[in-house]
Amino acid sequence: xxQLQNISKAFGSRPxxxxxxxxxxxxxxxxxxxxxxxxxxTTLNLILGFLQPDSGTITVTGETAYIPENVALYPxxxxxxxxxxxxxxxxxxxxTQEGENLLARVKLPAEAMSRRLASYSxxxxxxxxxxxxxxxxAQVFLLDEPTTGLDPAAVHDLATLxxxxxxxxxxxxxxxxxxxxxxxxxxxxxILSAGxxxxxxxxxxxxxxxxxxxxxxAK
Amino acid sequence: xKALWHLDWLRLRRQAATWFLLGGLFLAGLTAIYLGKKFxxxxxxxxxxxxxxxxxxxxxxxxxxxxxxxxxGYWSYYSFYPVHQPPRPLAALSWGxxxxxxxxxxxxLLGLEQQLYESSLANxxxxxxxxxxxxxxxxxLAPLVLLLLGHDVLSxxxxxxxxxxxxxxxxxxxxxxxxxxxxxxxxxxxxVCSLLFGIAMIILQLPPGFDTFAWLFIALLGLLPWLAIxxxxxxxxxxxxxxLAAAMAAFVSLVLLMPALVNLALSTLxxxxxxxxxxxxxxxxxxxxxxxxxxxxxxxxxxxxxxYRKWPTxxxxxxxxxxxxxxHEVADRSVAELxxxxxxxxxxxxxxxxRLAWLSPPALTQSLLSGHSGTDLDAHLLHLExxxxxxxxxxxxxxxxxxxxxxFTAGATKSFPRFQNSAPAPAAPLNPLPPLLLAALLLPFAxxxxxxx
Numbered sequence: 311x312x313q314l315q316n317i318s319k320a321f322g323s324r325p326x327x328x329x330x331x332x333x334x335x336x337x338x339x340x341x342x343x344x345x346x347x348x349x350x351x352t353t354l355n356l357i358l359g360f361l362q363p364d365s366g367t368i369t370v371t372g373e374t375a376y377i378p379e380n381v382a383l384y385p386x387x388x389x390x391x392x393x394x395x396x397x398x399x400x401x402x403x404x405x406t407q408e409g410e411n412l413l414a415r416v417k418l419p420a421e422a423m424s425r426r427l428a429s430y431s432x433x434x435x436x437x438x439x440x441x442x443x444x445x446x447x448a449q450v451f452l453l454d455e456p457t458t459g460l461d462p463a464a465v466h467d468l469a470t471l472x473x474x475x476x477x478x479x480x481x482x483x484x485x486x487x488x489x490x491x492x493x494x495x496x497x498x499x500x501i502l503s504a505g506x507x508x509x510x511x512x513x514x515x516x517x518x519x520x521x522x523x524x525x526x527x528a529k
Numbered sequence: 530x531k532a533l534w535h536l537d538w539l540r541l542r543r544q545a546a547t548w549f550l551l552g553g554l555f556l557a558g559l560t561a562i563y564l565g566k567k568f569x570x571x572x573x574x575x576x577x578x579x580x581x582x583x584x585x586x587x588x589x590x591x592x593x594x595x596x597x598x599x600x601x602g603y604w605s606y607y608s609f610y611p612v613h614q615p616p617r618p619l620a621a622l623s624w625g626x627x628x629x630x631x632x633x634x635x636x637x638l639l640g641l642e643q644q645l646y647e648s649s650l651a652n653x654x655x656x657x658x659x660x661x662x663x664x665x666x667x668x669x670l671a672p673l674v675l676l677l678l679g680h681d682v683l684s685x686x687x688x689x690x691x692x693x694x695x696x697x698x699x700x701x702x703x704x705x706x707x708x709x710x711x712x713x714x715x716x717x718x719x720x721v722c723s724l725l726f727g728i729a730m731i732i733l734q735l736p737p738g739f740d741t742f743a744w745l746f747i748a749l750l751g752l753l754p755w756l757a758i759x760x761x762x763x764x765x766x767x768x769x770x771x772x773l774a775a776a777m778a779a780f781v782s783l784v785l786l787m788p789a790l791v792n793l794a795l796s797t798l799x800x801x802x803x804x805x806x807x808x809x810x811x812x813x814x815x816x817x818x819x820x821x822x823x824x825x826x827x828x829x830x831x832x833x834x835x836x837y838r839k840w841p842t843x844x845x846x847x848x849x850x851x852x853x854x855x856x857h858e859v860a861d862r863s864v865a866e867l868x869x870x871x872x873x874x875x876x877x878x879x880x881x882x883x884r885l886a887w888l889s890p891p892a893l894t895q896s897l898l899s900g901h902s903g904t905d906l907d908a909h910l911l912h913l914e915x916x917x918x919x920x921x922x923x924x925x926x927x928x929x930x931x932x933x934x935x936x937f938t939a940g941a942t943k944s945f946p947r948f949q950n951s952a953p954a955p956a957a958p959l960n961p962l963p964p965l966l967l968a969a970l971l972l973p974f975a976x977x978x979x980x981x982x
Contacts, residue, residue, distance in 0.1 A: 382690030
């Protein structure tokens with residue numbers, strides 16, 4: 311579970327987040343929507359502890375996994391080696407078989423598992439990062455613009471995977487500009503504008519066009 | 530920590546630069562060991578030839594005066610005696626001053642000071658930091674490899690974009706990551722250094738005792754300040770390019786600039802009269818003696834040498850060997866103050882250079898290693914002292930015979946004194962504190978920038 315209560319953050323004299331409160335329960339996917347500079351990535355960095363809030367409290371229950379917009383891993387290692395190495399960092403020793411099973415679960419092609427990461431597409435790297443999170447048995451997933459640069463099929467695969475994770479009990483917070491992705495993937499949408507939470511609603515039954523209309527109204 | 534090492538090792542072993550740097554260090558070390566062996570062999574060969582050379586000289590004297598013999602003064606004038614300081618076994622690893630300061634000095638009964646400084650100490654090219662011995666490889670090149678392997682352990686990941694994902698794994702923060710990565714690189718460098726030292730032990734047949742391993746211990750301790758410097762650069766740099774520039778600046782400053790500045794400061798603070806100046810002064814006084822009344826000079830000699838008062842006078846016109854050798858000793862005495870100043874200033878310089886070596890880790894390591902190898906300035910001054918003592922011994926042997934106008938005949942050289950006390954210079958006491966303290970002083974500055982800096 312992720313809980314933010316009255317979070318404020320400023321960079322110098324410029325406020326980035328103002329009195330933000332959010333909650334993502336287990337089994338739920340919350341899409342954080344907002345324009346550039348709205349404070350989405352800052353929210354993730356605060357939850358990860360990379361930044362400290364000026365005021366307010368953040369509570370995260372469970373192992374946290376972070377999937378950045380551009381997943382950067384070590385290009386000189388294969389996907390499987392990256393997975394095992396990162397899992398080991400988190401205190402989990404994976405056998406080759408366990409590693410391959412996890413990569414198969416995130417639908418990484420078998421032939422790519424032992425190939426060096428330098429030849430991977432963005433979607434493939436993202437899958438390795440999710441496999442790393444799975445290896446850690448993470449219950450909280452933070453994804454920053456996960457669909458940027460992905461083709462529709464890859465977005466669909468990602469949505470399926472995230473839904474599966476939520477069904478398994480994960481709390482998922484993702485930031486995006488992609489309204490279509492939100493419409494098929496999220497349970498709930500929160501709209502940020504200039505660091506403030508301006509709207510929050512359930513997605514159920516709304517398509518991308520309706521979301522866009524709501525977004526424009528909120529802004 | 531094990532997991533961090535595993536990840537790091539996987540990456541390191543696939544980078545050509547790792548093997549290039551470690552391989553280069555290894556090859557440089559092998560070259561230094563080879564050169565050290567040659568250096569040691571040359572010195573030992575030179576020392577082992579001394580007896581034969583001395584004997585050949587005696588044979589020539591015997592041949593020259595084989596008919597009727599000759600005054601002992603002639604025999605003494607034409608005989609040279611080698612005084613030497615054998616190298617410690619470790620000298621092959623750390624030449625110190627042994628390639629610029631004489632370790633064999635041929636002396637004869639004349640004034641000593643002019644003979645001592647025939648080869649000068651002040652050869653700036655040879656004295657600059659960087660003789661290619663194993664001490665140079667371990668004290669200067671190994672730190673360079675450590676710097677090059679470690680300067681970008683965080684900035685490279687920062688540039689690659691991996692750092693946030695790494696930090697999000699909960700591996701214990703950047704400081705732990707920095708420590709793990711640098712310790713792995715230090716371990717690799719230590720393995721190469723230890724391997725080189727093992728090879729040196731076999732090739733140079735170094736005795737496997739405390740003294741020998743203490744040398745390696747000092748050399749490895751010398752890496753600690755560099756580890757701290759690498760950690761500071763790695764922790765504070767934003768980009769790999771910036772950290773490389775900082776690493777090179779640190780290396781050049783500490784290896785070249787700082788020793789040069791310290792040397793300049795010490796030369797200014799403690800001017801040492803050159804050996805040449807002493808030689809010229811001594812010879813000038815001695816030559817002046819030929820044009821001066823002889824008895825006053827001889828009286829000056831007797832004033833310090835009451836044991837020769839049973840020969841109270843010298844003729845003013847005729848040449849006598851006792852006047853001649855007495856005049857040499859008086860000339861020696863007349864530059865005694867200058868000699869004393871020379872030695873004192875050298876010692877002061879040495880003491881200050883050891884203190885100021887804290888400003889330059891390679892100079893500190895080299896200073897400790899040459900001290901432990903018996904090749905530093907103390908060893909050279911000991912050789913000068915030994916030579917002075919032997920010269921006194923020669924005078925004590927020959928002066929009574931010369932003053933008594935003794936004629937030597939065939940076989941006289943058999944009783945000529947020979948230098949016996951051929952012990953190497955002792956090792957300076959082992960002091961591991963300076964590199965440890967230096968590292969401890971620097972390490973607190975190695976605080977990593979935040980992930981999102």
